[in-house]
Amino acid sequence: MRSNLVPWLFLAPLTGLLLAGCEGTAPAGATAQAEDANPRQEVSLRIRPWSLPAPPGAAQPDLVVTTDGDLLLSWIRPEEDGHVLELARHSAGEWAAATTIARGDDWFVNWADTPHVSATADGALWAHWLQKSAAATYAYDVALVRSSDGGRNWSDPVLVNDDGTPTEHGFVSMWPAASDRIGIAWLDGRETGTAGHGDGSDGGHGGGGAMTVRSAVFDAGLSRSDEAVLDRSACDCCQTDAALTARGPLLVYRDRTEAEIRDIVATRREGGRWNKGRRVHADDWMMPACPVNGPAVAASGEDVVVGWYTAAGGDPQVKLTHSPDAGDSFRVPLLLDSGASVQGRVDVALDAGAAWALWVTEGAEGQALWLARSSTDLSRPLARVRVATQQGRGRATGFPQMVLAGGDVHIVWMEVSGGTAQLRGAVVTAGP
Numbered sequence: 001m002r003s004n005l006v007p008w009l010f011l012a013p014l015t016g017l018l019l020a021g022c023e024g025t026a027p028a029g030a031t032a033q034a035e036d037a038n039p040r041q042e043v044s045l046r047i048r049p050w051s052l053p054a055p056p057g058a059a060q061p062d063l064v065v066t067t068d069g070d071l072l073l074s075w076i077r078p079e080e081d082g083h084v085l086e087l088a089r090h091s092a093g094e095w096a097a098a099t100t101i102a103r104g105d106d107w108f109v110n111w112a113d114t115p116h117v118s119a120t121a122d123g124a125l126w127a128h129w130l131q132k133s134a135a136a137t138y139a140y141d142v143a144l145v146r147s148s149d150g151g152r153n154w155s156d157p158v159l160v161n162d163d164g165t166p167t168e169h170g171f172v173s174m175w176p177a178a179s180d181r182i183g184i185a186w187l188d189g190r191e192t193g194t195a196g197h198g199d200g201s202d203g204g205h206g207g208g209g210a211m212t213v214r215s216a217v218f219d220a221g222l223s224r225s226d227e228a229v230l231d232r233s234a235c236d237c238c239q240t241d242a243a244l245t246a247r248g249p250l251l252v253y254r255d256r257t258e259a260e261i262r263d264i265v266a267t268r269r270e271g272g273r274w275n276k277g278r279r280v281h282a283d284d285w286m287m288p289a290c291p292v293n294g295p296a297v298a299a300s301g302e303d304v305v306v307g308w309y310t311a312a313g314g315d316p317q318v319k320l321t322h323s324p325d326a327g328d329s330f331r332v333p334l335l336l337d338s339g340a341s342v343q344g345r346v347d348v349a350l351d352a353g354a355a356w357a358l359w360v361t362e363g364a365e366g367q368a369l370w371l372a373r374s375s376t377d378l379s380r381p382l383a384r385v386r387v388a389t390q391q392g393r394g395r396a397t398g399f400p401q402m403v404l405a406g407g408d409v410h411i412v413w414m415e416v417s418g419g420t421a422q423l424r425g426a427v428v429t430a431g432p
Helices: 012-023
Strands: 030-035 042-049 059-065 071-079 082-091 099-104 116-119 125-132 140-147 169-178 181-188 211-218 224-234 241-245 248-254 264-270 296-300 303-310 317-323 334-338 342-350 355-363 366-374 381-390 401-405 408-417 420-431
Touching: 042 366, 042 381, 059 116, 059 401, 059 408, 059 420, 071 116, 071 125, 082 125, 099 125, 099 140, 116 169, 125 169, 140 169, 140 181, 169 241, 169 248, 181 248, 211 248, 224 248, 224 264, 248 296, 248 303, 264 303, 303 342, 303 355, 317 342, 317 355, 334 355, 334 366, 342 401, 355 401, 366 408, 381 408, 381 420
Parallel strands: 241 296, 296 342
Antiparallel strands: 030 042, 042 420, 059 071, 071 082, 082 099, 116 125, 125 140, 169 181, 181 211, 211 224, 241 248, 248 264, 296 303, 303 317, 317 334, 342 355, 355 366, 366 381, 401 408, 408 420
């Protein structure tokens, strides 16, 4: 497979930056420099700490940009015998006081399948979480709420999935379906209880049918419409992601074939229906179990970038590919990183100026958070830098989040020290 990749990580013009990055994290306020493909140009990345309003114990962060350029940060924190989902807005350089979206003592909370927030052009905010439906470990539903007053008050929740089966439903993506409607896609395990135990007692992990990918649209009154089945067999517990292109929402997820090939698939909704999903690249990763490591997608007009993790051939890798036509086709991917230390957990961002990719590695010295920047079409690598050395190891640190706002990259991740989670943030500015 490697012969089909463009391994820009090892291009000679980047050598100076790579050596510097391997020696340590760029300190706050420092500038990391790397030459791009044109030796007469340089790109610098200035990293500075970003103070977050989340209290100790906050975990499972989500970070999004509203239509007016504000940032929304949500998190879950434990509370007595349950959990609370909270939200804070960053506007004009300041954080507003956090508000409560919901709280409950019957939620399904874990490191990988996390809540998300979204905003629509009418000013409404939307949020979801996972709510237990039965005693089985993986029996839970997706609950959805809406706020029309900036997050001060929230509607009563409705269930996104209405099948009533005690099976797994989660790994949600959301996107604006109209100025006052939200589109939502999720992994749905209703068919996993049709054989084996037949009662969903295994939550779809080892049951009879396959995990499906489904979508629906919800209006301001939380009424459901346009429900569709996008895929009859998907990887059971990898994250999905969605981005709004000039030709409609593009959804990416990890597929699952009968031969246990678990590559990344993209499908776009256009003209009222989803097109047939296609692989973004033929990794041909044969994997007998879910890696819990989904793809990420970002769009600007018809330009799209998709980042993902694969371990095809036993070699862990992070890849990034570009589509110039809203996901109709994808170019030969770039190899961003490879080797035993690569953990994946990828996020991406894109605008008219650059494409960005964020991922996690873990070696003897601990975990590290890496950021790469290239031209929008990925033809010119521009910079690569270690953003942070993370406290904590393994899955406990979860999935970092990244968005573009005001020309800067905003990054949020989770550290775990002494058994206590803490959210951390950084802002990265690119310049000559």
